[in-house]
Amino acid sequence: MPIGGMNLAKKKNWKLMLALQKLTEVKFFRMKK
Incomplete structure (x- = not known):
């Protein structure tokens, strides 16, 4: 797997x-209200 692909992932x-x-x-937040 290319490094660029890993970075993208x-x-x-x-x-x-x-x-x-x-x-x-x-x-x-909704539960508090």
Whole structure:
């Protein structure tokens, strides 16, 4: 696997993790309200 492909996968995973984190934060925020 080329290094560029690995970097791209890492970037995609990072964005996915960030999106999941935001989603869970919104869920907790709604539960508090």
